Amino acid sequence: MKRILKAFLKFLLYTISTVVVIGFIAAGIYLASVYISVRGDFNKIVSVKMLPLPTKVYSSDGKLIARFGLQNRIPVKLSQISPWMRYAILAAEDARFYEHGAIDIVGIVRALVVDIMQGKIIQGGSTITQQLVKNIYLTPARTIKRKVKEIILAYRLEKELSKDKILELYLNTVYFGDGAWGVEAAARTYFNTHAKDLTIAQSALLAGLVAAPSYYNPYKHPQRARKRTIYVLRRMYENHFISLAQYKKAMNAKIVLQKPSANLFGLIIAPYFTDYIRTWLIKRYGEEIVYKSGLKVYTTLDTKLQRFAFIAVKSGILSLKKKYDGLQAALVAMDPKTGFVKALIGGFDYSKSQFNRALQAERQPGSSFKPIIYLTALTEGYLPDDTIADRPIVFRFDGKEWRPQNYERVFHGTVTLMYALVHSVNVATINLLNAVGIGNVIRMAHQLGIKEKIPYNLSIALGSLSVKPIEMVRAYAAFDNYGLLPKPIFITKIVDKYGHVIYQAKPILKRVFDTTDGYILTGMLKNVILYGTGRAARVIKRPLAGKTGTTSNYRDAWFIGYSPSLVCGVWVGYDDNRMIFKGATGARAALPIWIKFMSAALSDKPVETFPIPKGITPQIIQMLSRPPENPEDLQNNQPTIQQLYEDAIQ
Numbered sequence: 132m133k134r135i136l137k138a139f140l141k142f143l144l145y146t147i148s149t150v151v152v153i154g155f156i157a158a159g160i161y162l163a164s165v166y167i168s169v170r171g172d173f174n175k176i177v178s179v180k181m182l183p184l185p186t187k188v189y190s191s192d193g194k195l196i197a198r199f200g201l202q203n204r205i206p207v208k209l210s211q212i213s214p215w216m217r218y219a220i221l222a223a224e225d226a227r228f229y230e231h232g233a234i235d236i237v238g239i240v241r242a243l244v245v246d247i248m249q250g251k252i253i254q255g256g257s258t259i260t261q262q263l264v265k266n267i268y269l270t271p272a273r274t275i276k277r278k279v280k281e282i283i284l285a286y287r288l289e290k291e292l293s294k295d296k297i298l299e300l301y302l303n304t305v306y307f308g309d310g311a312w313g314v315e316a317a318a319r320t321y322f323n324t325h326a327k328d329l330t331i332a333q334s335a336l337l338a339g340l341v342a343a344p345s346y347y348n349p350y351k352h353p354q355r356a357r358k359r360t361i362y363v364l365r366r367m368y369e370n371h372f373i374s375l376a377q378y379k380k381a382m383n384a385k386i387v388l389q390k391p392s393a394n395l396f397g398l399i400i401a402p403y404f405t406d407y408i409r410t411w412l413i414k415r416y417g418e419e420i421v422y423k424s425g426l427k428v429y430t431t432l433d434t435k436l437q438r439f440a441f442i443a444v445k446s447g448i449l450s451l452k453k454k455y456d457g458l459q460a461a462l463v464a465m466d467p468k469t470g471f472v473k474a475l476i477g478g479f480d481y482s483k484s485q486f487n488r489a490l491q492a493e494r495q496p497g498s499s500f501k502p503i504i505y506l507t508a509l510t511e512g513y514l515p516d517d518t519i520a521d522r523p524i525v526f527r528f529d530g531k532e533w534r535p536q537n538y539e540r541v542f543h544g545t546v547t548l549m550y551a552l553v554h555s556v557n558v559a560t561i562n563l564l565n566a567v568g569i570g571n572v573i574r575m576a577h578q579l580g581i582k583e584k585i586p587y588n589l590s591i592a593l594g595s596l597s598v599k600p601i602e603m604v605r606a607y608a609a610f611d612n613y614g615l616l617p618k619p620i621f622i623t624k625i626v627d628k629y630g631h632v633i634y635q636a637k638p639i640l641k642r643v644f645d646t647t648d649g650y651i652l653t654g655m656l657k658n659v660i661l662y663g664t665g666r667a668a669r670v671i672k673r674p675l676a677g678k679t680g681t682t683s684n685y686r687d688a689w690f691i692g693y694s695p696s697l698v699c700g701v702w703v704g705y706d707d708n709r710m711i712f713k714g715a716t717g718a719r720a721a722l723p724i725w726i727k728f729m730s731a732a733l734s735d736k737p738v739e740t741f742p743i744p745k746g747i748t749p750q751i752i753q754m755l756s757r758p759p760e761n762p763e764d765l766q767n768n769q770p771t772i773q774q775l776y777e778d779a780i781q
Contacts, residue, residue, distance in 0.1 A: 184425030190432045197405035200422030205315040209299040213329040218372035219338035225259040226370045233285035260285045263301045308344025323389040332384040335363040403477030425628030431471035439731040440474040447724035461488040464699040467608035469638040470617030497594035498555045499680030499689040507575045509648040515549035521559040549759040553663035564592040578643045579606035604700035611693040613649030615640040654755030679717030688720035695739040701725045
């Protein structure tokens with residue numbers, strides 16, 4: 132037994148030894164092959180020929196619409212860089228740079244201890260030499276081979292070059308944000324000065340940007356930038372790069388930034404759209420990949436439609452006020468069949484405000500929310516010819532009374548659902564909401580992609596909730612699709628610098644209500660344009676459907692509408708929620724912009740009709756095709772809302 136055990140142990144030891152030897156040989160061969168593969172890269176790094184590549188963004192029609200990481204670079208010698216800048220970058224990134232080799236074991240251990248104590252990543256252990264190589268070799272795929280290359284080249288650089296030369300290369304290749312590569316470009320971008328003239332405080336701000344240029348951007352996040360600057364100054368003092376007096380003076384120094392360029396981040400056209408693309412890419416891949424690795428991003432934007440959108444918004448807002456005074460607008464155009472966003476305007480002027488109202492603003496939709504209530508009624512079995520009361524009513528809750536009114540201060544007794552939606556009758560819609568159930572309408576709204584919390588009360592019939600324009604456009608796309616809700620898509624494909632597809636998006640459509648109900652709702656919304664509050668859009672002379680929206684005190688004006696192949700939503704208002712102007716209804720403030728855009732967008736397209744799906748009876752077709760007049764008005768010889776509207780227009 133002992134002999135067998137001894138033989139087994141001997142065999143096991145032999146096997147392990149053999150595996151270890153083979154492993155060392157394989158590792159040696161692998162490292163040798165990697166070393167050989169990077170031999171030719173050394174001279175390229177030294178001559179700065181392997182510079183980072185910017186990400187390029189293309190429209191659906193193949194045009195370059197943005198570059199992220201433009202090579203705004205002005206190489207300078209180390210002697211042409213302020214000593215304060217050199218000290219600041221050392222303090223922020225690698226204080227022991229002149230004391231260690233390519234790898235700083237002490238720094239790695241110290242950073243690990245700090246990160247463990249803080250419970251999160253606070254410090255990194257990479258040396259400036261490692262960072263220099265990493266910046267040049269950066270690709271989306273963080274492979275072991277690339278890491279080995281980094282280490283080999285870092286050691287090679289330390290062996291062949293002086294510390295000053297490595298620091299010079301680093302300061303000329305590092306990214307400081309706002310399209311500035313290298314310290315000279317950064318000095319000019321942020322302070323309109325030269326690298327040699329940077330002060331201690333200015334140097335600390337720039338050095339602080341290197342870790343996360345967008346996060347610490349002093350234009351967008353001044354408090355974060357200030358906190359980071361203070362950290363760098365403290366590190367400079369702790370490492371004896373500056374005296375106590377210099378530290379205190381720099382802490383109290385006022386840092387004056389140069390006004391940022393209107394063309395931020397290399398946005399060429401469609402800045403709100405491409406800024407969203409940039410943010411999405413950074414969230415998914417990180418800043419270094421986006422700004423340095425040469426991605427090609429293919430988007431859904433149609434530059435022709437984008438130009439039409441820009442002209443429509445610009446001219447529409449200027450026509451409302453002879454002198455532009457802060458009035459804003461948003462426009463989103465989407466292909467309902469795919470969810471592809473074809474045009475997007477997030478505000479009147481990107482250079483003055485980068486806030487993207489199309490995707491970020493939460494505004495009250497007013498009556499543009501009403502179709503969701505009528506859709507809910509259709510799913511409950513109601514038909515356009517069914518009636519609902521339109522009489523004075525009082526709601527009592529919490530000891531208070533609510534007496535809702537119609538916009539034109541006229542009640543019509545009993546009205547059909549068709550009549551109430553076409554003429555946006557408030558009280559009838561409130562009664563319909565009460566009949567079908569608030570909870571059911573809220574569920575329908577959420578199924579249609581509205582993510583914000585919706586108040587559980589009857590005032591939502593008047594659009595008292597908050598929504599984003601992109602959400603309303605998506606919901607109307609589902610109306611256009613007769614129940615198929617599309618996922619909004621901005622990017623179709625991303626390709627890395629080697630030609631590999633690393634991301635691809637395909638249309639995603641989800642059924643949220645029946646085809647029949649979608650056809651009937653579209654028929655009702657067609658009548659809004661033919662006979663109701665959206666009738667000005669008849670000038671386009673095509674089958675169209677849509678709805679106006681106006682909030683209390685004229686704070687928000689909307690029009691959202693669609694053809695069979697294109698849905699577009701327009702919002703107009705002030706960021707501070709003040710009144711646009713008295714009488715600024717959706718029909719008056721938003722609809723003209725929508726008409727101008729859709730007229731141009733559809734001008735070279737064949738006329739399309741909304742298809743009639745299976746299961747639609749002749750009775751329903753007849754119901755949807757006749758003018759929505761109210762029998763009680765005709766019987767009592769009362770003016771219809773249509774007549775009141777005509778009188779107001781005249």
